[in-house]
Amino acid sequence: MKKETEQLWASEKYTVMAKGYNLYKEVQGQIRDAQSDTDYEKVRLLIAELKEKPFERRALCNTLEHVWGYFKKSAQDVDKQHFFSLLDTLRESDKEYYDEMPYEMDLFLQYLLQKYPSDYLSRSTFIKN
Incomplete structure (x- = not known):
């Protein structure tokens, strides 16, 4: 789950950054702190939620x-x-x-x-x- 989440983040990071730099830093911090599959799933859900926001x-x-x-x-x-x-x-x-x-x-x-x-x-x- 870690590798898949990191790959997802690599593909989505500029999209999230364009929504708000604070949002980008939030996801980056959550990925850094993630340790379990549940943590990585939370990151995946957060990325999906942030993609829905406007630039x-x-x-x-x-x-x-x-x-x-x-x-x-x-x-x-x-x-x-x-x-x-x-x-x-x-x-x-x-x-x-x-x-x-x-x-x-x-x-x-x-x-x-x-x-x-x-x-x-x-x-x-x-x-x-």
Whole structure:
């Protein structure tokens, strides 16, 4: 159960982080402290519950910057400029919560992942494939 929960967390951590950094830290702490199958089941249920929450704009922007780290060394300047233009638009938005990743950002992340592959990010639910 431990291995499966850790794999689940690896695939969901950026999605949870974009819901709220405090939520991310909560799950991270529970995984660190988990010792029994019951503890790991609680973590799995918490992750499922948090996935249902909306993205919080500040947390989403922070998470996008983390994800950009996977592309920054190989990305062309034009891709960097476009990514940060989309990120700035999101930062300046009056909207505090998002039920889904903004469409243009979602598409661009898919494009980046295809152009600059990352095994780790390809297993993440944060970027739709």
